[in-house]
Amino acid sequence: MRVLLIEDFEPLARSLAQGLREAGYAVDASADGEEGLALAESSPYDAILLDLMIPKLDGLTVLRRLRARGAATAVIVMTARDQVPDRVAGLDLGADDYLPKPFAFEELLARLRAVIRRRYQAPSNLVRVADLEIDAAGRAVQRGGRAIALSALEYALLEYLAMRRGQVVTRAEIREHVYDFAAEPASNVVDVYVGYLRKKIDDGHPVRLIHTHRGLGYSLGEAP
Amino acid sequence: MTRSLRLRLTLAVVIVLAAVLATFAVVVHLVLEQALVRQLDVRLAGDAAAVAGMAEDDPAGPEFEYESLPQFERQVRPSYFEAWLDGTRVFARSPTLGAHDLPTLGARPGAPAFADVTLPDGRPGRAIALRQPLRIEDGPPGAGPSTRLVTVVVAEGTEEVRETLATMVRWLWALALGAFAAAAAAAYLIVARGLGPVRAVAAQIERLDADELDRPLPTASLPEEIEPVVRKLNELLARLAASFARERRFTADVSHELRTPLAALRTTLEVAAAQDRPAAAYRAAIRDATALATQTQALVANLLMLARLDARQVEVETREVGLRALVDDCWRPFEGEAAARRLRFANEIAADTTVATDPDKLRIVIANLLSNAAAYTAADGSIAARDGDGRTLLEIVDSGPRIPDELLPRLFDRFSRGDAARSGGVHCGIGLALVRGVCAILGLEAAAENAADGSVCFRITGAVRGRARPSPAMSRAS
Numbered sequence: 001m002r003v004l005l006i007e008d009f010e011p012l013a014r015s016l017a018q019g020l021r022e023a024g025y026a027v028d029a030s031a032d033g034e035e036g037l038a039l040a041e042s043s044p045y046d047a048i049l050l051d052l053m054i055p056k057l058d059g060l061t062v063l064r065r066l067r068a069r070g071a072a073t074a075v076i077v078m079t080a081r082d083q084v085p086d087r088v089a090g091l092d093l094g095a096d097d098y099l100p101k102p103f104a105f106e107e108l109l110a111r112l113r114a115v116i117r118r119r120y121q122a123p124s125n126l127v128r129v130a131d132l133e134i135d136a137a138g139r140a141v142q143r144g145g146r147a148i149a150l151s152a153l154e155y156a157l158l159e160y161l162a163m164r165r166g167q168v169v170t171r172a173e174i175r176e177h178v179y180d181f182a183a184e185p186a187s188n189v190v191d192v193y194v195g196y197l198r199k200k201i202d203d204g205h206p207v208r209l210i211h212t213h214r215g216l217g218y219s220l221g222e223a224p
Numbered sequence: 225m226t227r228s229l230r231l232r233l234t235l236a237v238v239i240v241l242a243a244v245l246a247t248f249a250v251v252v253h254l255v256l257e258q259a260l261v262r263q264l265d266v267r268l269a270g271d272a273a274a275v276a277g278m279a280e281d282d283p284a285g286p287e288f289e290y291e292s293l294p295q296f297e298r299q300v301r302p303s304y305f306e307a308w309l310d311g312t313r314v315f316a317r318s319p320t321l322g323a324h325d326l327p328t329l330g331a332r333p334g335a336p337a338f339a340d341v342t343l344p345d346g347r348p349g350r351a352i353a354l355r356q357p358l359r360i361e362d363g364p365p366g367a368g369p370s371t372r373l374v375t376v377v378v379a380e381g382t383e384e385v386r387e388t389l390a391t392m393v394r395w396l397w398a399l400a401l402g403a404f405a406a407a408a409a410a411a412y413l414i415v416a417r418g419l420g421p422v423r424a425v426a427a428q429i430e431r432l433d434a435d436e437l438d439r440p441l442p443t444a445s446l447p448e449e450i451e452p453v454v455r456k457l458n459e460l461l462a463r464l465a466a467s468f469a470r471e472r473r474f475t476a477d478v479s480h481e482l483r484t485p486l487a488a489l490r491t492t493l494e495v496a497a498a499q500d501r502p503a504a505a506y507r508a509a510i511r512d513a514t515a516l517a518t519q520t521q522a523l524v525a526n527l528l529m530l531a532r533l534d535a536r537q538v539e540v541e542t543r544e545v546g547l548r549a550l551v552d553d554c555w556r557p558f559e560g561e562a563a564a565r566r567l568r569f570a571n572e573i574a575a576d577t578t579v580a581t582d583p584d585k586l587r588i589v590i591a592n593l594l595s596n597a598a599a600y601t602a603a604d605g606s607i608a609a610r611d612g613d614g615r616t617l618l619e620i621v622d623s624g625p626r627i628p629d630e631l632l633p634r635l636f637d638r639f640s641r642g643d644a645a646r647s648g649g650v651h652c653g654i655g656l657a658l659v660r661g662v663c664a665i666l667g668l669e670a671a672a673e674n675a676a677d678g679s680v681c682f683r684i685t686g687a688v689r690g691r692a693r694p695s696p697a698m699s700r701a702s
Binding site for chain 2: 014
C-alpha cells in the first residue's frame, strides 16, 4: 500500500516514514502543502497522512483542493490542534479520520489499515480467499491452517492482490501501490516477486489462487 | 452607614421630611398660641372696659356702681378685677378677689398693658391693666372728661387657652406624624421603584458567564444616569473578552507547540522499539530523541519564563557584565545549525564594552535574537552582533530575507511568526515575545527593522553601556 506523508516537522516526518516503511507501506514524504498536493495528484495513493500546519499551503486547503478534484484517496489528518471545531472542520472537508498529536504509532497503523480497508470495501482486517487467510493487523498469512512466512515485499504484494481479489491487477498498478517496486530498475521485478509469492502460496495445493492474465496482469481468487 | 442605596436615599428623604414637618408643626403651634392669646386679650379688654364703665364721676364724688358679671362671681375658675381711683385708693374689687390685690402692671392712659400673672388662687393667668379718666354721669354736653383717673386690672385663668392649644397641638402633631409616616413609606417605595433599572442591570450582570463576555448588555432602555455605567461596563467586558480570547489562543498555541515535538519524540521511540535493530540504529534514535527532548526543554523554559513575566515573578539582579563574551556564549548553541546552512557569524562588539544589567536575563534576550537570526537568515548569509551608538545597547544584523511588512508590527507578539506553519517548538513565536517581555523588566526596548539593502536589524536600546575600566582615570560612560 502506498502512503503519502505530508508533515513539515522533520524529526516527526523521518520517524513516521521509517515506521511506515517497516510496517510494509510504500511511503512518499513531503514537507509542504504545495509539493504534497502535487504528489497527491500525480499518483494514486492508498492513503494520505496530512498535517494541518504546514508551510506554503495549509493542510485544510490541500484537503479541500484534493476533494474538489474528486480524489477519493483516504486522508488521515494528524494535527496538534485538537479542539472540536478543528476536528469538525477537517472531517467536514473530507478527511476520513482525525488523529491528534501526540499519538501512539500503533494507533496510527490501525487507523491506516481501517481507512485502506474501507477504500477496498473489506469489512475486516481478515481477508479470506478460499482456504487462504490474510490478517492485515498481524501481517500473518496462512493457507489450509498452516502459517506461511513472507518477506515484507511479498506480503505487501499479496495484501494488495487480496484487497483487489477477483480483479485483474496490472503490473503498473502493482508498481504504484506496492512498496519500492517503483525504485527497482529491472522491468520484470513484479513478475519475479509474483513468482516467489506463487511458490509460497500455491505450491503443494490442488487449487491455484494466483493467476496470470497474459498481457494484462495478475489476479487472486479461486477462479482466474 | 448602610451600603444600600435604597435605604440611604429613603433615609435622606425621611430626614429632610422630618425636619420640614417638625418646623412646620412648631410654626403652626406658635401661630395658634399667639392667636388664642390675642383672642383672650380681646376678651380681657372687653371685661376691663366694662369694669371701668362701672366707675363714674358724679358731682357728689366718684363712685363705683358694681353691676354683677358672672365671670367674677363663679366659684370654679373665676376671673378677678380690681379698680383704683387715681392710682392709689382701691375703688372696687371683684367678689372673688377677697383681700388679695392684683398687680397694676404700670398701665398708662390710652395704652392698656397685658401680662402673664399668677392668680390669687395660684392658677396661671393673664391680666390687663387699663387706666382711663372716670366717666361723668349726666355731665353737660360738651364737657370734657373727668380729671380723675380710674385704673382697672382684670385677670383671668389661661387654662382654657392652654387646653384648646393642647388639643390643637395634639392634632397637629398627630397629622404631622401621619403625613411623615405616609411620605416615608411612599419615599421608600418610590426609591425602590426608581432603582428598578439598577436591579435589572445587576441581574443581567449576575447572569453573565465567561463564555458570553463579548455580548454587550443592552443600553437602549436604560435611564440616562445608569447608561454610562453600563456603557463603561460593556467596554470592560469587551476588553475582558478580548483578553480571554488571547488567553485561549495562547493556550491552544502552547499546546500545539508542545504536542508537536512530543509527537515526534513518541513516534521516534515507538518506531525504534518496534523491532530488533543494530546498536547504531538505536543510538541514532536515542540521539534524535535527545535532540527533541532538548528542544522541548528549551520551549518549556521559554514558556515558563513568559508565564513568570506575566505573573511579575521575575527578579532583576544587576551587575556589570562584558557584552562581547556574553554574545559569544549565547551564539555557541547555534553554531552547528548555522554551519549546516553556511551562515557566517561575526561578533563585532568591542572587547571592553560592559553593561550594568542582569546578565541571566540579557542572555535570554540575546540568545533568542541569535536563535531567530540563525533560523530565519537565508542559507549562505551572514549574522553580526554590533555595538550600537547613543542609547542603543547592541544590534543583531542578518543578511535577510526581510521581514514581511504585514508581520513587522506584531513581530514581538506571542505566536506571530514568519510562516504560520513553521513549527517544531523553538521558532514558534515565543522567542521574540520573550525578548520583549524580558527587555521590559530590564528597562530596555527591542525593535526590528528592514534596512534598505535587504538586511534585517534587531536593536536593543536603553541600557547604560560603558567601557571596562582599567583605571579610574580612563573611565567614561556614554
